[in-house]
Amino acid sequence: xxxxxxxxxxxxxxxxxxxxxxxxxxxxxxxxxxxxxxxxxxxxxxxxxxxxxxxxxxxxxxxxxxxxxxxxxxxxxxxxxxxxxxxxxxxxxxxxxxxxxxxxxxxxxxxxxxxxxxxxxxxxxxxxxxxxxxxxxxxxxxxxxxxxxxxxxxxxxxxxxxxxxxxxxxxxxxxxxxxxxxxxxxxxxxxxxxxxxxxxxxxxxxxxxxxxxxxxxxxxxxxxxxxxxxxxxxxxxxxxxxxxxxxxxxxxxxxxxxxxxxxxxxxxxxxxxxxxxxxxxxxxxxxxxxxxxxxxxxxxxxxxxxxxxxxxxxxxxxxxxxxxxxxxxxxxxxxxxxxxxxxxxxxxxxxxxxxxxxxxxxxxxxxxxxxxxxx
Amino acid sequence: xxxxxxxxxxxxxxxxxxxxxxxxxxxxxxxxxxxxxxxxxxxxxxxxxxxxxxxxxxxxxxxxxxxxxxxxxxxxxxxxxxxxxxxxxxxxxxxxxxxxxxxxxxxxxxxxxxxxxxxxxxxxxxxxxxxxxxxxxxxxxxxxxxxxxxxxxxxxxxxxxxxxxxxxxxxxxxxxxxxxxxxxxxxxxxxxxxxxxxxxxxxxxxxxxxxxxxxxxxxxxxxxxxxxxxxxxxxxxxxxxxxxxxxxxxxxxxxxxxxxxxxxxxxxxxxxxxxxxxxxxxxxxxxxxxxxxxxxxxxxxxxxxxxxxxxxxxxxxxxxxxxxxxxxxxxxxxxxxxxxxxxxxxxxxxxxxxxxxxxxxxxxxxxxxxxxxxxxxxxxxxxxxxxxxxxxxxxxxxxxxxxxxxxxxxxxxxxxxxxxxxxxxxxxxxxxxxxxxxxxxxxxxxxxxxxxxxxxxxxxxxxxxxxxxxxxxxxxxxxxxxxxxxxxxxxxxxxxx
Ligand SMILES: Cc1cc2nc3c(=O)[nH]c(=O)nc-3n(C[C@H](O)[C@H](O)[C@H](O)COP(=O)(O)OP(=O)(O)OC[C@H]3O[C@@H](n4cnc5c(N)ncnc54)[C@H](O)[C@@H]3O)c2cc1C
Numbered sequence: 001x002x003x004x005x006x007x008x009x010x011x012x013x014x015x016x017x018x019x020x021x022x023x024x025x026x027x028x029x030x031x032x033x034x035x036x037x038x039x040x041x042x043x044x045x046x047x048x049x050x051x052x053x054x055x056x057x058x059x060x061x062x063x064x065x066x067x068x069x070x071x072x073x074x075x076x077x078x079x080x081x082x083x084x085x086x087x088x089x090x091x092x093x094x095x096x097x098x099x100x101x102x103x104x105x106x107x108x109x110x111x112x113x114x115x116x117x118x119x120x121x122x123x124x125x126x127x128x129x130x131x132x133x134x135x136x137x138x139x140x141x142x143x144x145x146x147x148x149x150x151x152x153x154x155x156x157x158x159x160x161x162x163x164x165x166x167x168x169x170x171x172x173x174x175x176x177x178x179x180x181x182x183x184x185x186x187x188x189x190x191x192x193x194x195x196x197x198x199x200x201x202x203x204x205x206x207x208x209x210x211x212x213x214x215x216x217x218x219x220x221x222x223x224x225x226x227x228x229x230x231x232x233x234x235x236x237x238x239x240x241x242x243x244x245x246x247x248x249x250x251x252x253x254x255x256x257x258x259x260x261x262x263x264x265x266x267x268x269x270x271x272x273x274x275x276x277x278x279x280x281x282x283x284x285x286x287x288x289x290x291x292x293x294x295x296x297x298x299x300x301x302x303x304x305x306x307x308x309x310x311x312x313x314x315x316x317x318x319x320x321x322x323x324x325x326x327x328x329x330x331x332x333x334x335x336x337x338x339x340x341x342x343x344x345x346x347x348x349x350x351x352x353x354x355x356x357x358x359x360x361x362x363x364x365x366x367x368x369x370x371x372x373x374x375x
Numbered sequence: 376x377x378x379x380x381x382x383x384x385x386x387x388x389x390x391x392x393x394x395x396x397x398x399x400x401x402x403x404x405x406x407x408x409x410x411x412x413x414x415x416x417x418x419x420x421x422x423x424x425x426x427x428x429x430x431x432x433x434x435x436x437x438x439x440x441x442x443x444x445x446x447x448x449x450x451x452x453x454x455x456x457x458x459x460x461x462x463x464x465x466x467x468x469x470x471x472x473x474x475x476x477x478x479x480x481x482x483x484x485x486x487x488x489x490x491x492x493x494x495x496x497x498x499x500x501x502x503x504x505x506x507x508x509x510x511x512x513x514x515x516x517x518x519x520x521x522x523x524x525x526x527x528x529x530x531x532x533x534x535x536x537x538x539x540x541x542x543x544x545x546x547x548x549x550x551x552x553x554x555x556x557x558x559x560x561x562x563x564x565x566x567x568x569x570x571x572x573x574x575x576x577x578x579x580x581x582x583x584x585x586x587x588x589x590x591x592x593x594x595x596x597x598x599x600x601x602x603x604x605x606x607x608x609x610x611x612x613x614x615x616x617x618x619x620x621x622x623x624x625x626x627x628x629x630x631x632x633x634x635x636x637x638x639x640x641x642x643x644x645x646x647x648x649x650x651x652x653x654x655x656x657x658x659x660x661x662x663x664x665x666x667x668x669x670x671x672x673x674x675x676x677x678x679x680x681x682x683x684x685x686x687x688x689x690x691x692x693x694x695x696x697x698x699x700x701x702x703x704x705x706x707x708x709x710x711x712x713x714x715x716x717x718x719x720x721x722x723x724x725x726x727x728x729x730x731x732x733x734x735x736x737x738x739x740x741x742x743x744x745x746x747x748x749x750x751x752x753x754x755x756x757x758x759x760x761x762x763x764x765x766x767x768x769x770x771x772x773x774x775x776x777x778x779x780x781x782x783x784x785x786x787x788x789x790x791x792x793x794x795x796x797x798x799x800x801x802x803x804x805x806x807x808x809x810x811x812x813x814x815x816x817x818x819x820x821x822x823x824x825x826x827x828x829x830x831x832x833x834x835x836x837x838x839x840x841x842x843x844x845x846x847x848x849x850x851x852x853x854x855x856x857x858x859x860x861x862x863x864x865x866x867x868x869x870x871x872x
Binding site: 067124237288326 | 496497498517518539540542546547550563567568569571573574578581583585586589590594606607608629633635675676677678682735737767801802803804805806807808814821823825827832834835837
């Protein structure tokens with residue numbers, strides 16, 4: 001890294017400034033609202049207006065990248081685009097395909113916000129989830145202490161796994177300063193196949209395929225008034241992909257269309273299903289669960305484990321159906337956002353959450369109420 | 376002070392005997408007679424785990440059969456402030472299941488049922504005492520298996536695997552326990568039942584599952600585990616490459632990964648380890664080699680054929696003196712047999728051995744191996760190296776004889792130095808065996824006082840009275856300030872013992 005890159009806005013270490021900021025907020029008992037690029041500010045519950053914004057986009061830059069060790073460490077404000085570009089030069093990628101969710105032409109999603117929200121893209125059930133790939137993190141707690149958990153190695157069981165604990169915590173336990181991720185090679189070959197079928201058939205097929213050693217890396221089912229179609233992506237060594245293609249069949253999609261479909265339509269939710277203002281629910285289920293009987297259209301991903309629903313049904317009614325199947329439901333976008341946006345927690349689990357929040361942020365300064373109204 | 380000594384208590388101490396008698400009476404009120412062991416010869420088998428240099432008799436042993444019984448035992452101990460140590464098969468290598476003298480040893484050995492196995496959803500719900508290999512055996516009929524495969528998989532339990540976040544030789548591609556467990560049912564110290572994680576992905580709220588996995592029995596007692604099952608690959612093929620130089624073998628590992636290939640397993644052994652393993656397992660290893668690499672490729676038939684060719688070419692280009700490619704499954708398993716029995720093999724050539732477990736950024740391998748050899752010479756003890764090369768997890772095996780005065784102390788001091796070396800190059804003191812009681816000193820080196828305080832706060836969030844597995848995993852500030860002030864941690868301090 002030469003001096004010039006070191007000093008650009010895209011490569012700055014603001015650890016000291018951010019720590020001072022949190023220290024001052026702690027002294028004044030002033031809550032903080034953590035903000036990267038703001039692409040995910042509509043997720044979760046809104047933080048009270050009285051909270052002072054803490055801007056994290058400036059703390060940016062790739063700190064260490066070791067392609068041969070499959071690890072990259074970057075500051076929270078680094079954009080996913082910058083990371084992708086660095087990885088692609090070495091033929092590698094972030095395997096969980098993190099959604100950006102930013103407006104077209106707007107600010108680019110940051111690594112910190114991505115990990116704090118813990119969202120994973122189409123590859124999740126076949127590759128790994130965001131949490132699976134986090135190897136370590138440097139965290140600024142509500143006590144204004146900078147703590148390092150985990151590291152840059154694949155295997156590490158010293159101390160509790162507090163870096164994974166931060167994934168999906170929506171910044172309520174600490175500011176993720178730097179994050180180390182396991183990265184993986186880009187597949188040499190990728191092929192998307194489309195089959196016409198209804199939801200029940202799609203579920204049956206996706207689960208049957210997943211029980212066989214096939215190089216599937218994404219699945220999606222949607223019904224655009226055509227009775228339904230199932231998209232399957234195969235990726236890996238060329239011979240394996242070709243063999244799997246003939247094993248499962250279907251209409252191949254041209255490569256550029258396939259890339260647009262998975263990245264834009266599904267990961268970035270540009271598919272017509274996601275348009276409009278109806279509340280968007282994200283339902284997570286054991287993947288083999290039969291079709292859910294809920295009012296409103298659905299789009300399925302992750303072999304049936306993630307189901308999107310557009311519905312104005314009562315949250316309690318939706319959650320009752322989903323809970324019975326062993327799943328949980330998040331009001332992902334729209335709807336009434338000051339209530340239980342995330343699935344309510346069982347009392348003993350909620351009690352543990354309160355105590356963990358107290359352990360890392362005793363004054364409740366960081367993103368209060370973003371996850372649950374109770375903390 | 377070199378060994379982090381457990382506080383030694385005398386089993387027959389009158390005060391302890393009175394506490395025991397009281398507790399036994401209370402336990403027998405709800406447990407069958409055979410579920411409480413209180414005689415010295417009955418509890419003797421529980422005095423240590425796989426790290427047998429530490430021994431301590433527990434106050435008593437309980438062997439419950441039901442979750443309700445576990446809850447009752449914990450509630451009782453909680454009310455009386457009696458410490459509890461959970462135990463699976465006792466194969467742990469860091470003294471994690473070492474009893475405490477005034478506490479109950481809670482064995483989960485009777486929880487051996489596979490409760491459900493769903494071949495469509497590819498999950499299994501099992502009791503904590505189920506052996507790791509038993510899950511794979513039960514799943515085999517459906518063409519499925521449980522991926523993490525510690526070398527101890529015949530004996531170790533899934534409850535122990537969860538507690539240690541155990542790995543195996545296939546973690547580079549298939550992950551550790553944390554990547555393959557979907558949910559656990561936990562009983563916290565106050566007897567409360569808590570469901571953590573689910574068969575559905577991304578449970579709401581904090582990722583408590585990540586916290587529980589690898590928590591060494593300090594946050595709660597696992598009474599049920601739901602694991603993910605994977606389809607058995609169509610084909611697996613192993614390559615065995617010999618090198619006359621350890622550094623070149625290390626280089627080859629990076630070359631394979633840089634070529635975009637993620638092998639199912641990628642293991643390395645050095646000369647002394649090769650010779651011990653060959654003498655024990657007759658795996659056909661080249662005993663004159665300075666290092667061997669075992670690289671396993673799996674996937675569909677065509678995929679494996681393609682990748683095996685590429686790996687073979689990469690190994691030859693990296694300077695391997697010979698490369699053998701397994702022709703059938705029998706040969707593949709033979710390549711693995713030596714590696715998987717490396718620990719007992721070393722146990723045969725030396726009266727005792729001490730297994731270390733550091734992980735390092737792989738680029739520092741040459742430096743770490745060189746420095747380890749220097750340290751071994753300084754301490755006058757031979758070291759054999761077994762290495763999960765793909766993920767940087769190093770197992771130096773220190774050979775010693777506990778019957779020779781001072782050797783045990785020297786072995787442990789040398790081990791401590793090796794671990795501190797791992798930390799110095801940016802690695803960690805334990806990749807998969809856990810901190811237990813063994814590495815409690817090195818925790819003071821790897822983590823700052825504020826980080827250790829955060830761990831203790833996590834501990835108290837689950838167990839405010841700190842009754843579960845006390846003295847393990849996370850050192851107290853006092854312990855660390857004493858350790859950091861030790862005037863001398865070099866070999867001489869132990870030669871003088
Ligand atoms: C020859 C040999 C080879 C090995 N190879 C490997 C290897 O390749 N990879 C690897 O990772 N490890 C390996 N190990 C280490 C060991 O087998 C693992 O750590 C294993 O997971 C321990 O399981 P166990 O059932 O024996 O647990 P125990 O030793 O009984 O206990 C281990 C820890 O888990 C806690 N615990 C156990 N059950 C529960 C429960 N139900 N609830 C809460 N806490 C619990 C105990 O308190 C203790 O802290 C090896 C050990 C040996 C002896």
